[in-house]
Amino acid sequence: MAAASPAWSQDHYPSRPIETIVPWGPGGGADQLARLTAKLIEPMLKTSFPVVNVPGATGATGMTKLLSGDADGYSMAIYIADTNALLAGPSPRWKLSDLQPVAVMMQVPSFLFVAENSPIKDWAQFEKEARAKPNTLKVATLGFGSVDDMTLTYLASKGIKVVEVPYAKPSERYVSVIGGHVDALYEQAGDVRQFINSKQIRPIIIFGKERLAAFKDIPSSYELGYHIALPQFRSYVVKAGTPPDRVKMLSDAMAKVAAEPEFKAFLDENFAAKGSFLPADKAEVYFKEQLADMKTAQEAAGTKKP
């Protein structure tokens, strides 16, 4: 009997809790996604999904933890655009082929915002000022090497040169634009919805192929001729080599999670794209496309920053 039990647990995946590594601090976007998904998926797969926060080095610390474990499907990690961007940088610690995508859960477009009382009325004016006086307008971002940075570097290559000011802490980043210390803020709308709804900031451009219904008067980068759209995506991955049937089981369950009304409401709150969800096979293609886009943006911008 004792010898039979491991075989039994092999057949019945999942037979123990599946941990989710969040390579970011508690309370952030990745953490919120993991905790909501855990709540919705637990009754479907009949096991618990504990969330472990392993922050550090733009997500690299958490990825190292995932890759040092077994490829048995009992450990997943949240993988976001900023972590994917590390692969476009110098000496990444892992390769895309080390990961097996499970599902993309959220795709959130980014915007440039200005303070509600800013003298900058719209994108046209922002562009005019940036071209007339290069490197005077200040834009608050997450930091160098991030997706924010790549977008601004791309714009600089098109003659729109601004000073990029990195604020790692979100609160400082938001105070900088509302308090008038910088001219604009690069951010996803969901993270600053309280400021949008209380009319403290307003968007001037969305980086995407098309406009968003919630902001139908705001032009998109593609319609203005700037071919850059690096949405913040949040996805689930496991270590490469995980048995395909387990990946499929997780991916199918994630599809059901994405269809739940509570999850849809979460997407709306975060101004995420309606068709955010991508199953395992499509997610893999998506990661590669995103990485190619980033590399193109960097090449368009010429030499990389140190």
Place this chain on the structure above:
Amino acid sequence: MDGVAHQLALGFLELLSPANAASLAVGLVVGMLVAVLPGLTLVMGVVLALPFTYGMGVTPAIVLLTAMYLSGTYGGAFTSILFRIPGEPLDVPLLWDGYPMARKGKPAQALGWTLVAALWGGIITAVSAVVLAVPFAKFALRFDAPEYFAVVAFGLSGVVALGGASMSKALVSLCIGLLLATVGVDDTYGAERFTFGVPILKDGVEYLTVMVGAYGLGEVLARMEQGFASPPMEGSGRIATRLPRWAEIWRLRATVARSSLVGLLCGIVPGAGATVGSFIAYGTEAQYGKKRDKLGTGIPEGILAPQVASTATVGGHMVPLLALGIPGSGATAVILGAFLLHGVQPGPQIFQTEARMVYTIFASMFASVVGMCLLGYFAIRPLVRVLALPEAVTSAFVALFCFVGAYSARNSTTDLWMIVIFGVVGYLFERHRFPVAPMVLGCILGPVAETSFMTSMIAYQNDWTVFFRRPISGVVMVLTILALAFPAFRALRQRARAKERVGTDAPSA
């Protein structure tokens, strides 16, 4: 004003509803437990509680989180004072005087003082949040990177107070701390520093391992050297909480006033917070306090100042959160998340649209303060009894706590090695009369100082005068320079006076 009082009274009534009262009680107890465990930080605790609030109404949810937050700034005091393990970084300054006082055989008094401090800090912060919320919120918007840097630099200048006898040793210790903080991948450009190609070092040195290692484990090692020979505190079990008398508190009114102000301001400023506030309050006390020379030997001033300030930051943080929707700390970021999950938008309009809820939250702050102090009062007696156990037994538990704390922060076994290394470092420091405090200060505040310095340089075209040209940062920088120059100036004057005395005394002798 009448309107505010009326609203607040309604808030108290609302608080009596079973849902609100229950979440208040649960929040207080859980917050205190979380704060006691090093590694399980306050922010982490609030995050873990968040999913439980999904099903609640918005008011009980926020009441729960706020109560946790408040009592979380107090619970760590117990372990800091009794075992020299800071449960949270904000508890570090507390042990500088709290622990010596406890070792002198007065643990109940030391805990009594923290109770008074938390009570006062909590009340002043709740009152200020109610009265100042709207006008003061705008103040937060005037802070940018240069101001954050100035505030942290002021916090670092507190080192002059921490050195004990030797200023030069304190500066050496501080620089070691600042250097440790630079290990790993730099925040601004992603450059690797002092990693020597070792992957472990890439992730940097977690300040928690330095803090818990150098203090907690270092102390265990020091006691082991003496063969755990110091006798258990006789009769400590008999001592109930010894609250300070009113006259004793009144004598320290200047200390209380200074640290309340420091705490409130550090709360309102988004970049600062309870930890910075706690350090600055202790530093201010060391600069301007009447008994500054005795600080660090176990006097009540050194316990009051950091505890009053760290509890006082809570109300400060609630101000920009409610009035502007800006979370100034990790814990308030989670509270903001809870607001948004329930479809409530904090911002200038919230005082009109959700007045009922806002004032219930304010009322819950008052109730939390009273509740946590009652809880503390009854917890002190059994906790002090622990000290009556043989030293070897308590030391074993202290070591266990240190390792659990270090591991749970990042779930990394590397941190277990780190804590052993810093335990030995802390022990060697003490043995050779090198102050540990400046190193810990450097580790905690160093990264904040560096990032805000770099951001300022990038935003203001590498012009260093920006720190002095902007009004707020200018004032704080001048205070920092004065704080650093003052001890040197005083030493010079004392030397001159000593010479004078020698001159006048000589003929008569």
